[in-house]
Amino acid sequence: MTDRVPGFSTLAVHAGAQPDPTTGARATPIYQTTSFVFNDADHAASLFGLQAFGNIYTRIGNPTNAVLEERVAALEGGTAALAVASGHAAQVVVLQQLLRPGDEFIAARKLYGGSINQFTHAFKSFGWNVVWADTDDISSFERAVTPHTKAIFIESIANPSGSVTDIEAISAVARKAEVPLIVDNTLATPYLIRPIDHGADIVVHSLTKFLAGHGNSLGGIIVDAGTFDWSKNNKYPVLSEPRPEYHGIRIQETFGNFAFAIACRVLGLRDLGPALSPFNAFMILTGIETLPLRMQKHCENAKAIAEFLSGHPAVATVNYAGLSGDKYNNLARKYAPKGAGAVFTFSLKGGYDAGVHLVSNLKLFSHLANVGDTRSLVIHPASTTHSQLDDAQKTKAGAAPDVVRLSIGIEDKEDLIADLEQALTA
């Protein structure tokens, strides 16, 4: 008998979850507890020494969170995952395993504004030096590689521009440089793009967005592809060398192809502390069950609205990779054939002022700083999410002053179009 590979929707509902052994509860229970009793002293010691599988304390692991972790690992095609408190927490935990003070990592300029801030300011204070590169010019990644480079970080579909990244081309640069490729897959979700299939070694998410889908819970996750050999070249001592905090265990030797996820848990999460609340894990899991259905609707609506806007006399440009003729349409066809996501930008002929006017006249779209909600959302990135950047950085990040960002929800598209129409002519 050969092993069957269940489809994505089956995994979205089932992976990681099983009836609760104690009660038979079929929905995943919320294990809202800080700690777990040990069977005896030896069991406690085995758990602390990483010798046994089990639960100790919710900062390190929790049974509700574990279901979420296995679910996302299965959907991404990874070996293991670690859920944390937010997308930003995922990024700091990942890089803490890879970089020492004085090291560098290369990041795409087209990133969520909050990530640009985190990399530029917070990470700088840890001595982790970001070197920017341009996803429209792959050679800029090659040129950025130095002996101090420890990782490359990109978004699969970039926020806010909605541009699709050539993951395979950048993965080739990472292979050559012998560093892991980290892909933030927040805007695509594994339903649209599975970065590991294209050469990513680590995938991170803000679960806050489409994966949860309902805009009610923050969360983040780190997925280990199990593809990177951490012991080669001695570049990643956290994974290859004996760990003093665990009496000399070598993480890769002991945990094999899910060593990175374990390091993030037993070193990163344990010591930095950004644990996900089990309640949020439950909310996010519930959202993931309908991810395939929601993403279909998000993408269908987004395409219809992008088409409507392209034909509108008040609109100057629409940047949606799902439109034929868009600069990123070929990449979208290759990487995201099921749809180019539901976050994109457009600019108005009336410039900045027309953008502000539009946002204030919309009645169904909510003006707020999030994406990937069931509700349709609108924001003016230049004055909000990307406001800390200078004008040149804003333009490079896809957030020029005249740009408006939409995150299209799963309402009826006719109602969304009518709202935009009335706001554009108001």
Place this chain on the structure above:
Amino acid sequence: MNHDSYPDDYIRAILNGVKSIAMVGASPVNVRPSYFAFKYLAQRGYDMIPINPGHVGKSLLGKPFVASLADIGRPIDMVDIFRNSSHIMPVVEEALKLAPLPKVIWMQLGARDDAAAERAEAAGLKVVMNRCPKIEYGRLSSEISWMGVNSRTLSSKRAPVPTQGMRLSLNRTSVGGGETAASDRAAKNRNEPS
């Protein structure tokens, strides 16, 4: 057998079938992977025999160390080799002299010797390379899911509450190697000299 990627049923049949396991290179040092695996497999009900000539006279979790496979003096089902790839062949040669023959040669995570595997398979033994039996048991029973690991199995059945020393059911639906194919491919590429 394709040693780059094993079907779950192959591993499942081995772990469900064997009862006694001789662990060559078992270490008494409690942070070594062999110690972790030895302890876990003993707790899951396997009859474990530690083989390490350097520790004869002492015992590991109550099981006396034995100097070599030939010294066990009773039939064993599986030889689990915790040695580097370069030290595998002599152990396999020794295992193939046992009567009756063991049914399985298992080489630990990181260890692979294709020539030794061929010898064992030619003698009718099953071979697993570059895997950890503790991880595979934890994966197929989904016990390893506590660590956020993708068990690549699904089940809609209510499992019994696990107690210490209990054998766990490994008969969950397998999701297939396809879901972590990237990891298998990467391991294969590393093994092939370029």
